[in-house]
Amino acid sequence: MKQRFLFGSAIALVLAAGAASGATLDDVKARGTLKCGVNSGLAGFAAPDAAGKWEGFDIAVCRALAAAVLGDAEKVEFTPTTTETRFTALASGEVDVLSRNSTWTFSRDVDLKFTFAGVNYYDGQGFMVSKDLGVTSAKELDGATVCIQTGTTTELNLADWFKTNGITYQPVPIATNAEANQQFQAGACDAYTTDASGLAASRATYENPDNWIILPEIISKEPLGPLVRQGDDQWADIVRWTLNALIAAEDYGITAANADEMATTSENPEIKRLLGTEGDLGAMFGLDKDWAKRAIQARGNYGEIFAANIGEGTPSNIARGLNAQWTDGGLIFSPPFR
Amino acid sequence: MAEVAFVRHEMEPPQAPPSGQVGPARWLRENLFSSWLNALLTIASVALLWWLVSHMLPWFAHGVWNAGSLTECRQIIQATWGEGASGACFAVIRERWQQFLFGFYPVHLYWRPTLTFFLLLAALAPVLVSELPRRLLWFSAAFPGLCYWLLWGGSLWVPIAIYAGFVVGHLAQRLLAAAGYGLVAPFAAALATVLWWLYLVGPVADAFASVVPLALTPVASKLFGGFMLSTVIGMTGIAFSLPLGVLLALGRRSDMFIVKALSIGFIEFIRGVPLITLLLVATFLLNVFLPPGTNFDIILRVIIMVTLFAAAYMAETIRGGLAALPRGQYEAADALGLDYWKSMRLIIMPQALKISIPSIVGNFISLFKDTTLVAIIGLLDPLGLVTSIRADSNWNGIVWELYGFVALLFLLCCYGMSQYSRYLERKLRTDRR
Numbered sequence: 001m002k003q004r005f006l007f008g009s010a011i012a013l014v015l016a017a018g019a020a021s022g023a024t025l026d027d028v029k030a031r032g033t034l035k036c037g038v039n040s041g042l043a044g045f046a047a048p049d050a051a052g053k054w055e056g057f058d059i060a061v062c063r064a065l066a067a068a069v070l071g072d073a074e075k076v077e078f079t080p081t082t083t084e085t086r087f088t089a090l091a092s093g094e095v096d097v098l099s100r101n102s103t104w105t106f107s108r109d110v111d112l113k114f115t116f117a118g119v120n121y122y123d124g125q126g127f128m129v130s131k132d133l134g135v136t137s138a139k140e141l142d143g144a145t146v147c148i149q150t151g152t153t154t155e156l157n158l159a160d161w162f163k164t165n166g167i168t169y170q171p172v173p174i175a176t177n178a179e180a181n182q183q184f185q186a187g188a189c190d191a192y193t194t195d196a197s198g199l200a201a202s203r204a205t206y207e208n209p210d211n212w213i214i215l216p217e218i219i220s221k222e223p224l225g226p227l228v229r230q231g232d233d234q235w236a237d238i239v240r241w242t243l244n245a246l247i248a249a250e251d252y253g254i255t256a257a258n259a260d261e262m263a264t265t266s267e268n269p270e271i272k273r274l275l276g277t278e279g280d281l282g283a284m285f286g287l288d289k290d291w292a293k294r295a296i297q298a299r300g301n302y303g304e305i306f307a308a309n310i311g312e313g314t315p316s317n318i319a320r321g322l323n324a325q326w327t328d329g330g331l332i333f334s335p336p337f338r
Numbered sequence: 339m340a341e342v343a344f345v346r347h348e349m350e351p352p353q354a355p356p357s358g359q360v361g362p363a364r365w366l367r368e369n370l371f372s373s374w375l376n377a378l379l380t381i382a383s384v385a386l387l388w389w390l391v392s393h394m395l396p397w398f399a400h401g402v403w404n405a406g407s408l409t410e411c412r413q414i415i416q417a418t419w420g421e422g423a424s425g426a427c428f429a430v431i432r433e434r435w436q437q438f439l440f441g442f443y444p445v446h447l448y449w450r451p452t453l454t455f456f457l458l459l460a461a462l463a464p465v466l467v468s469e470l471p472r473r474l475l476w477f478s479a480a481f482p483g484l485c486y487w488l489l490w491g492g493s494l495w496v497p498i499a500i501y502a503g504f505v506v507g508h509l510a511q512r513l514l515a516a517a518g519y520g521l522v523a524p525f526a527a528a529l530a531t532v533l534w535w536l537y538l539v540g541p542v543a544d545a546f547a548s549v550v551p552l553a554l555t556p557v558a559s560k561l562f563g564g565f566m567l568s569t570v571i572g573m574t575g576i577a578f579s580l581p582l583g584v585l586l587a588l589g590r591r592s593d594m595f596i597v598k599a600l601s602i603g604f605i606e607f608i609r610g611v612p613l614i615t616l617l618l619v620a621t622f623l624l625n626v627f628l629p630p631g632t633n634f635d636i637i638l639r640v641i642i643m644v645t646l647f648a649a650a651y652m653a654e655t656i657r658g659g660l661a662a663l664p665r666g667q668y669e670a671a672d673a674l675g676l677d678y679w680k681s682m683r684l685i686i687m688p689q690a691l692k693i694s695i696p697s698i699v700g701n702f703i704s705l706f707k708d709t710t711l712v713a714i715i716g717l718l719d720p721l722g723l724v725t726s727i728r729a730d731s732n733w734n735g736i737v738w739e740l741y742g743f744v745a746l747l748f749l750l751c752c753y754g755m756s757q758y759s760r761y762l763e764r765k766l767r768t769d770r771r
Contacts (some may be wrong), residue, residue: 040722040725040729041730048727050433050436050437051445052441056729077558080718080726082716085715085716178725178737202734204731204734205408206735314731
């Protein structure tokens with residue numbers, strides 16, 4: 001009957017003044033859906049398909065969380081947010097969790113009063129140039145014109161990096177990624193700089209991707225991850241350990257397909273604890289025993305999610321790189337389930 | 339017998355005019371080559387047109403309608419038209435046109451927005467064309483409630499209960515006026531209506547719904563998008579801004595100090611602030627003021643802001659029309675002994691509105707186009723959807739086709755509106771002055 005409140009929401013203004021939200025977990029369970037703030041469109045990370053169903057790398061985190069908390073990966077209401085609206089949407093309670101390629105920074109964590117639940121993608125700013133330019137390192141870009149999106153941290157990173165390396169550049173300010181790609185391909189600038197994942201995704205859409213190369217230098221740290229409001233530690237823990245469960249699952253070789261089987265056959269006590277056959281980790285934060293198993297079964301473990309949305313072979317075609325498991329020399333790592 | 343000089347019996351047939359003075363040659367000479375400067379401009383324009391067409395025509399002609407992704411489109415174009423050919427990939431529109439029209443509205447419920455759209459046309463008809471029977475206006479008045487019920491679903495009793503608020507107000511006024519409290523009656527009536535809306539709409543609607551449900555599957559406004567969202571916001575804004583604008587314009591010209599001050603304050607405040615600011619206020623500030631977890635529908639917030647914004651501009655447009663009326667009209671109305679509302683309704687407003695028609699329609703058109711600003715606050719209107727669709731890995735990299743399609747849709751609507759305005763102007767032209 002919430003339709004009534006659409007017209008009568010002025011009533012809500014008056015009556016519901018005292019109804020400050022308590023534990024987010026209780027709200028989500030009572031509502032029966034998880035409200036997830038996502039990017040309104042970023043290739044590989046979040047996009048609706050023709051039927052209006054959202055999929056992507058960031059979406060998968062929401063799906064896993066919904067599966068863990070509500071037992072159904074489809075019980076998610078997606079709220080598309082822009083760079084401007086994302087943090088207000090989270091702070092005001094319009095969404096329960098924001099999974100929208102947002103960089104974990106000091107000021108966002110401390111000053112904006114959010115809690116980052118972890119990192120699901122280690123990004124960094126890179127450069128793309130035309131093959132004809134004959135450049136193999138960003139340090140050879142002295143005097144180059146560089147296409148850059150205005151009002152982003154990339155703009156500041158760029159200035160810092162060129163200054164540190166004692167070389168000069170000419171910025172070509174551009175508003176959106178789409179425009180930047182058009183301009184760059186038309187030759188308005190020698191190099192285009194943005195997050196490396198974005199460069200890879202853009203390059204994949206060019207008519208002749210082989211004519212463009214992404215330079216090896218990564219000039220900034222952009223750890224992207226889901227975040228929640230500060231002050232509800234239980235909810236922050238649920239989001240953090242759901243993400244960790246996906247990461248640990250890849251580590252232990254648990255996939256969406258074999259999770260049920262592993263739960264019964266595995267001899268590894270940590271896998272047993274994770275999948276709820278031994279102990280009751282879920283009860284410690286208000287979920288049942290099978291929470292992690294359901295999260296893994298939603299869209300697979302971390303590696304499966306990566307491969308399905310942005311990994312090699314997909315249009316984005318991004319190598320694991322920094323986002324490989326710690327055992328493979330990457331930074332992706334889950335603390336123990338104990 | 340005097341010799342009779344030769345007299346012609348019949349007229350010499352007129353000679354054909356010189357070849358330069360007839361047909362296309364003359365038209366060309368007079369319109370395109372009347373002077374050296376014009377000739378040069380003509381040649382330049384033709385060259386420009388040719389350049390545009392010769393570049394765009396192959397792009398359209400090479401267009402691919404059947405493909406699953408941009409890569410596939412490109413392959414098809416290369417295969418059909420040879421290496422290096424470029425062409426449009428209209429397949430994306432073929433795949434996503436429903437999304438452009440309805441957003442994420444559930445597919446099996448598409449009939450509801452479609453029906454609403456045709457009912458909208460039916461409801462507009464008596465408003466727009468005065469030849470139709472006046473009784474149809476009742477349908478137009480009922481349409482907003484019907485539209486709300488069809489689009490959002492839920493119980494039909496909710497809009498009915500909201501409409502009942504007007505009846506309650508009317509009854510309150512009648513009763514109080516009959517009891518001799520004529521002075522406070524309008525205020526008491528307004529109060530009764532507001533109280534009804536605040537406290538009784540819910541229970542009354544629930545009570546009726548428990549007897550006869552009359553409910554449709556509810557659809558969350560999160561699922562609204564595309565052209566439907568633009569139309570909902572635009573049409574609601576248009577429909578409510580006109581009466582609100584009339585009231586504000588009258589308020590601004592009123593002799594009552596408080597009414598006048600409030601009207602001026604409101605109009606000037608809204609006109610001093612860009613629409614995007616108001617939209618950001620609707621998204622951010624209201625959220626911060628409301629208690630966390632309150633679900634004050636974002637589309638409703640946007641509609642309210644857009645309506646207020648449009649009403650302020652409408653008020654100034656109508657005030658222009660009011661100012662253009664000669665004083666004699668006001669005095670004549672007074673001389674007939676009409677009270678304020680009657681003179682406004684019967685004499686002043688019909689003329690003032692007639693004068694303002696072109697600017698009113700201009701306001702409508704710009705309001706309709708302004709609805710695309712909601713993309714900035716994360717609503718998926720046609721422009722917002724373009725971003726989302728481009729993020730689909732199948733279609734990433736497509737630009738012109740999507741934006742062109744959106745432009746075409748808007749062009750159709752806005753052109754329709756401006757044609758209507760011209761029709762109205764022609765019809766109402768009485769050449770009084």
